[in-house]
Amino acid sequence: MASDGLLREAVDRALRPAITPAVLAAADGGAFPRAVWDVCADVGVDRLTLPADAGGAEASPGEAGAVIRTLGALQAPVPAVEALVARLLLAAAGLPQFDGVMTLVPAPLVAGADRRAELADVPWGHVADWLVAELPGGSLGLAPARGLEWRPGRNVAGEPRDTAVIEVAAFERAPLPAGTLGWLGALARATQIGGAGAAILDLAVAHAASREQFGRPLLRFQVIQHQLALLAEAVAAIDAVNAAAWQALEVHGLPRAGRRRGADASLYAIAARISAADRVEAITAIGHQVHGAMGFAAEYPLHHATRRLWAWRAEFGTAAEWAAQLGARALARGGDRLWHDITAVTDA
Amino acid sequence: MTVAAVQLRRRFRRFLAAEIEGLAAFDRAASWDGFDPAFSRRMGEAGFIGLALPREWGGHGRSALERYVVFEEALVAGAPVGFHWFADRQSGPLIARYGTDAQKRAILPALCRGELCFCIGMSEPGAGSDLAALRTEARPVAGGFVVNGTKLWTTNAHRAHYMIALMRTTPRGEADGRHAGFSQFLVDLKSPGIRIRPVRDLYGREHFNEVTFTDCFLPADSVIGRVGAGWAQVTAELALERSGPERYLSCHVLLTELLRRLRGSRDARVRVALGRAVAELITLRALSLGVAAQLAAGEDPQLAAAVVKDLGARFEQSLPALAQDLVAVTPTLDAQAGDFRRVLASLMLVVPSFSLRGGSVEVLRGIIARGLGLRAGGGERDGQ
Numbered sequence: 001m002a003s004d005g006l007l008r009e010a011v012d013r014a015l016r017p018a019i020t021p022a023v024l025a026a027a028d029g030g031a032f033p034r035a036v037w038d039v040c041a042d043v044g045v046d047r048l049t050l051p052a053d054a055g056g057a058e059a060s061p062g063e064a065g066a067v068i069r070t071l072g073a074l075q076a077p078v079p080a081v082e083a084l085v086a087r088l089l090l091a092a093a094g095l096p097q098f099d100g101v102m103t104l105v106p107a108p109l110v111a112g113a114d115r116r117a118e119l120a121d122v123p124w125g126h127v128a129d130w131l132v133a134e135l136p137g138g139s140l141g142l143a144p145a146r147g148l149e150w151r152p153g154r155n156v157a158g159e160p161r162d163t164a165v166i167e168v169a170a171f172e173r174a175p176l177p178a179g180t181l182g183w184l185g186a187l188a189r190a191t192q193i194g195g196a197g198a199a200i201l202d203l204a205v206a207h208a209a210s211r212e213q214f215g216r217p218l219l220r221f222q223v224i225q226h227q228l229a230l231l232a233e234a235v236a237a238i239d240a241v242n243a244a245a246w247q248a249l250e251v252h253g254l255p256r257a258g259r260r261r262g263a264d265a266s267l268y269a270i271a272a273r274i275s276a277a278d279r280v281e282a283i284t285a286i287g288h289q290v291h292g293a294m295g296f297a298a299e300y301p302l303h304h305a306t307r308r309l310w311a312w313r314a315e316f317g318t319a320a321e322w323a324a325q326l327g328a329r330a331l332a333r334g335g336d337r338l339w340h341d342i343t344a345v346t347d348a
Numbered sequence: 349m350t351v352a353a354v355q356l357r358r359r360f361r362r363f364l365a366a367e368i369e370g371l372a373a374f375d376r377a378a379s380w381d382g383f384d385p386a387f388s389r390r391m392g393e394a395g396f397i398g399l400a401l402p403r404e405w406g407g408h409g410r411s412a413l414e415r416y417v418v419f420e421e422a423l424v425a426g427a428p429v430g431f432h433w434f435a436d437r438q439s440g441p442l443i444a445r446y447g448t449d450a451q452k453r454a455i456l457p458a459l460c461r462g463e464l465c466f467c468i469g470m471s472e473p474g475a476g477s478d479l480a481a482l483r484t485e486a487r488p489v490a491g492g493f494v495v496n497g498t499k500l501w502t503t504n505a506h507r508a509h510y511m512i513a514l515m516r517t518t519p520r521g522e523a524d525g526r527h528a529g530f531s532q533f534l535v536d537l538k539s540p541g542i543r544i545r546p547v548r549d550l551y552g553r554e555h556f557n558e559v560t561f562t563d564c565f566l567p568a569d570s571v572i573g574r575v576g577a578g579w580a581q582v583t584a585e586l587a588l589e590r591s592g593p594e595r596y597l598s599c600h601v602l603l604t605e606l607l608r609r610l611r612g613s614r615d616a617r618v619r620v621a622l623g624r625a626v627a628e629l630i631t632l633r634a635l636s637l638g639v640a641a642q643l644a645a646g647e648d649p650q651l652a653a654a655v656v657k658d659l660g661a662r663f664e665q666s667l668p669a670l671a672q673d674l675v676a677v678t679p680t681l682d683a684q685a686g687d688f689r690r691v692l693a694s695l696m697l698v699v700p701s702f703s704l705r706g707g708s709v710e711v712l713r714g715i716i717a718r719g720l721g722l723r724a725g726g727g728e729r730d731g732q
Contacts, residue, residue: 225717228717241627323621326627342630
């Protein structure tokens, strides 16, 4: 993972100047910052993990995780993370890579009797060119997003989450084990939470250093120091388990249809998802508490990060849903197998 | 993980399976408090102690990661590693790093054979979190030092062969700064002038001790490292003490017993609670492995170790309450009671110490705040 840093830095360098406070505010108001998307596409964020002959950078999952964290830290108001994950899945399933804005359908499709399915809360659905979704029966589907009647919606961070109805037959499909899109999307959100959480920590530390009360900077107060330490611990924990999950993906790859299921990255991805979502409360609470009223001002950047954390922790499954699944898995395996399963992921 | 680490894990699992087969959950729950000199000797014979110490001193010359693998497997199994734990975790590495060849020759081969028990002489009646307030004095005399003072909360002192003690070799008033004038000593606990008195804990166990030095003579060659460099050395030692997997795995047996007891449960509450616990376990292992990797790369893991230890303590401390939420039994230590009730009781009675031993969480959060650039200087530390 020696080159993690290089790709991450390249993305950061290219995107940071493009994501200005004005761009974030405009995106908050519903505008799609096409220029930011274009920067992402130019740098090749969405094609990061693809082979060179598909226009990709051949990045490892570990490197992809590092870039997704950066996209979270920058709060990029475009579906760059969705596109990166979508293309990773398309490649695993052997589906084609078309140009354009690509997004993920968070929940598996449920087809009605009329062979139509609802696409609910699709990130940037109304501006997307392509949709990637999990279809019934363990397959991945790719369909054009243009021409659908999108009903616009937004999450609490103001990010577009749009709804439409689609003919299931519109999807080109290929086998991929059921649930894969779900846990990979959940891991991506957990990784974005790590990045935005680090941004909150940076803002809080800077504020505590500059803001004086009772005749001294806030950071001179031990109670503030301890609050910031807890915030830093939460971010460190999220980063560590996310990195372990991306590393597991690097070692085990994505599950393939028809292959026997041994240790895979899903155990760590789900753990990362729970761990990140459950730490959102502490991170946002401390971030706001340290900032006082300032953190509530629309013109101060804190809320762009905190509102995203609140939104992201609920997307691609809540912590409680994933915990129920992880708990059921651990209960089925039994106490003696727990440690074996945890070490099998890293020992491969 | 490296191939060597994976192979070592397999070999050590086989060793442990044979060793602790049939050991009750209650005994396994004692974790690194479990004390069994014969077991330690067999573990040493089999080559599982002193993993990362140099071969020329009886060690196995392996990586910090491989050492970590053996530590975590021992804790998960609930093996009774208490006899050699401190020696293997910190005293051996300390002596290997700072000791003279004579000290290494005298200690390390026997330590690696699992024959030596060490205790850690840091805390004193007036020096807990504020270690620099310690008063025990080693006054230079012809041929060595004369020690007077008292160490407190010294786990295993009554059954240890040696203590690694931090003492003042320059009187408080004459030292240049709060952290100057300290030195570390290898104390043979059979030396005249040492009195060891047990301090019973709230559980009823006697592992703590008060160790009183009265004109105790220590020869000059019992100094470890440099006279006056004790503070820097002890800081490095504490990083080893804080960074290991025992900072989140001491209650592991309770979690596995819970899974065993609730196996097949369809209760959503049970699933969610245990799923969250498993997620936290995986998170803590990822953090802790990161510290091991830092150690292996020769970096200073002080900050990351503080994070693991604070989060690990909170996780472990939450497990007895979690268990009681999910299984309606009353905890008891009665020998005739079921294993699960006894495990629960025993852990309930020890978990308050988890956020104290090895450094109180308040001290650790101070270290983290310093790492964030919120504070200057240093000064606090540990327990055991």
